[in-house]
Amino acid sequence: MSFKRKLIVSLVASLLAQQAFAEDAKNIKSKEVSLDVVTVKGILPDRLESVPGSFAVVDEKELEVRRPFSIKEALNTVPGVNIVANEDPLGLALNIGIRGMDPRRTARTLLMEDGMPLHLAPYGDPSAHYSTPLERVGRIEVVKGSGQILYGPQTVGGMINFVTKPVPRNGLAGSVMATGGNNDFWGLHGNVGYGTERGGFMIDALKKKGDGIRDNHDFDVQEFTIKSEVDLTDSQTLIAKVGYYEEDSHVSETGLGTIDYANNKFQAPTGKNDRFQHERKSIQLQHILKVDEGIKLSTNAYYIDSWRSSYRQTDTAGGWDDEFGTATGVTAIDRDGAPGCDISTPNACGGRHRPRSYQVWGIEPRVDFSHKLFGLDNDAVVGFRYHDEDIQRDQFRDDSPLTINDLAWTKANGTHRESLHHTVKAQSAYVQNTFHINDWSLTPGLRVEKFKTKQSILVAGSDPIGPDGAPGGVGGLHGTKSQTEVLPGLGATWSGIANTTVFGGIHRGFAPPRPDRDLASDPITGNFVTDKTTPELSTNFELGLRSKYFKGISFESTLFHTKFDDIVIKSVAGSYVNAGEAAMSGLEFAGRVDFGTIYNTAHNVYLVGSYTNLFTAKFKKDGLNTTDGVIAGNRLPYSPKHLASVSLGYQHPVGIDARVGADFVSSQEPDAYTNGSLFAPGMALLAGYAGTIPSYTLFNASINFKPVNSKATYFLSGHNLTDKEYLASRVDGMFAGRSRQVFGGVKLDF
Template structure:
């Protein structure tokens, strides 16, 4: 790892939301959260790494060496050296993030990925694109019509990913319980720049064993294919005007018993305008079309626009608006797992004011309004019909004060007030500090509160819905989950700052966690499960990272220990391994324009059921990559995933075996 629906709904929601925000105070918010970044395989000069600027942790810019909140960064060089075909795989070796249950194949699900033992798909970690909240969908790896997946956009559109650990509701509101993942897209170039590339690969699906019976995929012995292609162009035709247009295509054939082709076409366009020396404007649009053969179709778009005004040298006023719409059709009439069709939308307006009151104090205030619109239908195979039509609105105020008390001590205090249309008002505080013991030794710590409202499925469905081999029933009496999180880390640089060691500790206490429990009854011949709140769940653990960087060589090692418990039952939480380890060496022969890297990940056993009677065994997976620079503008690479054909400890499910991918990238 390298760290360092329909269109008519959107217009109605966006207009009403904008009107509601204009009536709120305009002094607002865009505080960025401090960060500590880690680069994984790349071997840039350490000084250059430390000067990288991050914004997510405090909503204000900081260099990596100055951010008071623990943050890891997967940067562009890390992405280029990685084998990853999606965002989930890019994050697979970040300490505290678990993705081992999944495969690096486009179109597959990511609903068991977690951060510090808490699940992304259920909303315990907030996912952003360019600082703006995203909704889940099947194409992103989220489960069904409600889940939140990591794979929101293609890898080739990404500039870097900032991972902020610890509770983030003081700045970002609901869902930022375990942390925040901010996927930052490529910026408009300073000069005419074109990029293009493609990849093609082969993989086989391994047999599965259930109840002692071996089941082979229908194409056993044959290879399935994965393909990618992209092209982008950008320029700065005027001193003050820049633009970027990017198109991406992805395709694969799933990992189930039968090959099922998935395709996604994605387009992104950006325009930046420096209207004056004190006013910058931007516009960004994203659209995608996804289809999984005979099973699902999805269309989505994101539009965002805003400006940043500097009324004085020590003040910044930022205003931005954002709308997202997702139309989907899952299944078909009579489909055993339900026919689902409709739309989900999300709109957001935010104003943020940043005031550098003096060189030792930065004050951030903000106001924000969000509205989620749900309008879809589920037709179960038994003839029952579920309609979901809801508008959920949240209005928020937040503030943050960053104070440098001494040259070596920085305190950041934040507070956010949220008014939720379903669950009422809530206040979430957070306090962070950074203390530089020496030039090469930095201590960071934070404590804060966070909350998460129940998901659509957990709360709003009027009848049981089919999910795999059971039916589940929503519970309108669910309470929102609340959490208190603590984290601390010690960062130490050695050997002329070529070796970095980081030790981190964390603890999350989640009250009223929503779980799914078996009622002991049947519905339409299958077990019926219901959602309910449990008293408390706890995750805690240790994260270790070591990174050595030389001129042509880098080595990154990570280890995470996670202890989890459902306090109602005394059992461990599902899909949370106690131990995980990764090792990522990389070397480049500059004189030959040749490079090689490898990723070894070891994952401990993890339970798959609430009773802790079934499990995925401990396992090890090894990937490797070799690349040749054909020129300064072109590179060809050979990527091998799962070299030793591991079943990933999960013989009860179809999993990918060895995967081979050939890739060509060029710029002009």
């Protein structure tokens, strides 16, 4: 049975079951229940004071005030969140780390849109090359505590859910927005919808273009979304959403060596030819049945078809030679066999294409209900999810310049370097119950992750692979692995002080194995293997306080500790390895003061800030292999000790909101393997992979003006206002951070 047919059958079965519940609800004559129109919300419950752990909500109003250029600025005020923007200014290739987790491709942070996964393949390839455009977002929810066990598979650090704007329910509504700025940036966004009390629809269109961070780089993205919502009955709502996204960017995923960076940190010698393309099609269906005031049954079904392909002419930074462990500090062409090919003449050189396709679908029925176990008020959640992934990864390369921007030619005439087919079938079940005991709440929960993966390596190193993984064989190497993980959690809250909650929790975290970017053979046997890494398991603790006790003042502070049994880290050439025990501990703080509320005036001066002190982020034991560079006590890569963000703003009753702010990131250490034996002495630094990443502070500001009784909003926003030059990352070489970006525009609501 095909995956589409499975999805349809599963969805129909679930809807029929819910319809049966609906019929039963109609037949309950002894209860007089007033059923309100069902509205779609995010993942956080209505009773926020009972959430068993730390969380943050960035709502639409805050997004409008800050006018972020990308998701990096949107989440800067959330403590514990570290976003590295080193490849493109818009954050199209997301690198988000929470509480000391390696931010590379957001592999340890669960990303969702309305509860639908956003990674290319959450189990088989948890890489983030897409996030919901902020123009479609109603609010962003960030959850870091034991409440994560309701979601998955990544639960080691935190999760981010983008809640999209609802469809209109009162006639015609929409907006148009135009933006423009330096670096040849411009954007257009339009939204229009119509609705009545029984339902509605909404059409959304987005287009953005601009220059990249480095020379010869640019980005071009567009997205179209249709969302509809209809009340089938007074107690049932059906929501459907269809999306199409396309990216076509010139971006070099390889950084610079030390000499090149010193000469011109923004150069990209092959940037005009290096390219990243991404096409994403998605369908999401949600059915919500409110049986009565205490029972809600919901089903979430999704299907995502993604295709992405990158083209590179340089594969290692700084002329690094992985065979001899040497480097030159300057960029070298990877496929340089064509006549006249040189780094100064990239149009005469070849390169490599990495096309990959992903088909992901799943269905998740869930019931939320209230009950009176032990005579107490209880809120319970029980759910199950089936999730399926089908992944095809290939690599084609050739020395000919005809490979440039021509995947079809390279497939037909070049070398088929790699072919890997990967499937995942995962079942997740979860249950969570909150006991409300006067001012206390106690929330035990349990999640079970059961998944089966199958990898088939057909071609590796340009050779067909045999059943034993040896090059030159026939039939391919096929590996199947099944695993079940039981992930308990326990959270508690106390709300004995007005508008104040003390919370604490412990839960078992889980992250699937990380796939290598490129297939590599065993250095001893020369054979290729499947399932190189094992899943990550962690134990997460936290204790915190959130309060709005004082008028006009709100804050949250959390002490956290995370212990990994066998952490996964990046090794050389896009490879990943298990590195043993590791630990992260820290303190988070976020707060806001509104002086207008304190002094009862419409002229509001406000102060918003967040701070994270990650005082521990280290390996606990030496690594087994000297090549990995894992040394007990060394700091984990890309885990800055200090993160801080502060903004001072003013709101005037005529409709002006202006603010200035600053963001600080302390120094960071690069990947551990740069300390290993793969590099000859001094070569890792020369290639740009090794060396501490210095701290930096960036200033930003925004101003919004919406005249009273006007439907137009005028805005201006700027980031890195001093145009500071700074080193953002050493992943695959040295990457400079984004330069000054200023943009303005107008938005008209109707």
